[in-house]
Amino acid sequence: MAAPRLLADEMVGRLARYLRMMGADTVYARGWTDDEIVRRAAEEGRTVVTRDRALARRAGSALLLSSPRLEDQVREVRSAFPALDPNLRFDRCTVCNGRLQPYAPSPVEPAGRTGETDLARPGVARFRCAECGHLYWEGSHTEAIRRRLRAWGDPGANA
Numbered sequence: 001m002a003a004p005r006l007l008a009d010e011m012v013g014r015l016a017r018y019l020r021m022m023g024a025d026t027v028y029a030r031g032w033t034d035d036e037i038v039r040r041a042a043e044e045g046r047t048v049v050t051r052d053r054a055l056a057r058r059a060g061s062a063l064l065l066s067s068p069r070l071e072d073q074v075r076e077v078r079s080a081f082p083a084l085d086p087n088l089r090f091d092r093c094t095v096c097n098g099r100l101q102p103y104a105p106s107p108v109e110p111a112g113r114t115g116e117t118d119l120a121r122p123g124v125a126r127f128r129c130a131e132c133g134h135l136y137w138e139g140s141h142t143e144a145i146r147r148r149l150r151a152w153g154d155p156g157a158n159a
């Protein structure tokens with residue numbers, strides 16, 4: 001099953017970042033008018049994710065979120081798109097939605113150049129955005145995100 005193609009409106013920027021972490025192709029409509037959002041979503045076959053009832057009505061395909069809380073919004077998207085992988089994946093750049101590619105620092109380039117100790121650790125999985133060059137790697141921060149996503153995926157938990 002293919003992951004959903006989404007277009008998040010300006011009010012749900014934090015949700016958009018989490019959707020990208022889960023591997024969903026998510027355009028973030030920062031500073032766009034409703035007209036631009038509706039047109040671009042139609043052109044690219046995207047579902048508009050929004051809390052704006054009027055915008056949802058105008059869009060050809062829309063998911064109207066009922067909760068202002070991030071964890072509830074993640075649950076709402078998951079129940080609308082069961083094909084969405086509920087785990088952290090290194091597929092999409094959270095900054096620009098570009099595709100991530102495995103990244104190995106070249107042997108002549110000191111891996112610790114960025115000053116990030118997790119990044120320099122031998123054997124750590126690293127990825128780089130093909131579009132903007134942003135670097136991603138496994139570390140304590142990704143463990144925290146995985147824990148959070150697991151808690152939010154449990155309908156009984158209210159973390």
Ligand SMILES: [Zn+2]
Nearest residue numbers: 093096129132
């Ligand atoms: Zn990027």
